Amino acid sequence: MKQHGFFDENDRLKELSALGDPLEKLNKYIKWDNFRGILNKTLKKEAQGPGGRPPFDYVMMFKILILQKLYNVSDDQAEYQIKDRLSFQRFLGLALCDTVPDAKTIWHFREELVKANILDTIFYRFVRQLEEQEIISYSGSIVDATFVDAPRQRNSKAENQKIKEGKVPEEWEGKKKKHKKSQKDIDARWATKNKERHYGYKDHIKIDAESKLITKFSTTSAAVHDSQELSKLVDEKDNILYADSAYVGGEIQKCIPRKAKNRIHEKGYRNRPLTKTQKANNTRKSKIRARVEHVFATMTNTMRGIVVRSIGMARAHANIALMNLTYNFWRYIFLMRGKRAYA
DNA sequence: TCCTATCATCCGGTGTGATA
């Protein structure tokens, strides 16, 4: 395992002064044992015989994945930081003398969850808990998307052309080249926004306007337009729907439930600019819609970036699900801690 | 002692930033 400096002193001080001990609060407010059932059901294998080394506690392993998303650390870093930090050990319920899972064990655990495709189930199970507690009200919903940058590939033009066609370049095929193929992301795509180039995926989310909790999400490559995923995000629970002008269009209106009030921004066109009234309407809508930007800001600043380091859509989707779930945990402890009007 | 999950290590591969 590699050990190297990752957190500088400023990080530590910032964390201590601004957040107190967030991990302690995560343990206080999140009922981790609620996830034990689904994790055991999915991961526990039938014993093939007597004996065998016992696996690490699945809930503890799951908490490690949340730690990784909260602090944006790799598997190797997670192993090192758990050994190094008492706050991490306390969060996981480990004593100083306890064995810490190897970086590869963490990788394998995540891989099992990806293969079983249960991170969505876990995410929506937590959303249901929040609905039952009436923390999510659906009095207003906001839809938006953000780029999730992935490691940029250095493919040749010909290789990129093949990938665009949905094929795998021949040079990556074959027994000898299986390592190369496993390192190549053929699902991530390029996209440009505000003259900035992005490579990777998109996290399309719907949040509850009042609590700023994520209630639904979907993932695509970065090249898919925001509006294409709207139908997957809206549902009958939505009463008022907010979104920016990227979601304007004839087909789009069809997927909005009839009872839902449409508060999507109006869009100006060439030779048909917005009127003063339309601009004023957009400004009024913006006051609510902007709340979704706070979600992305928390992910960028507090959770140290919206990125994935994995390869392929399945793993990226799992990592994005974990990221959204971690954000919801974070937001939940904030709401529970203050017990004050939502900021 | 057996069985098997996990560990340790190696290898192949990519991306990024510093430097010349």
Add this chain to the structure above:
DNA sequence: TATCACACCGGATGATAGGA
């Protein structure tokens, strides 16, 4: 622009730990 060091991902395999 090329090269290098470093950090990291993903997979394979033999060794090891620990319960029955």
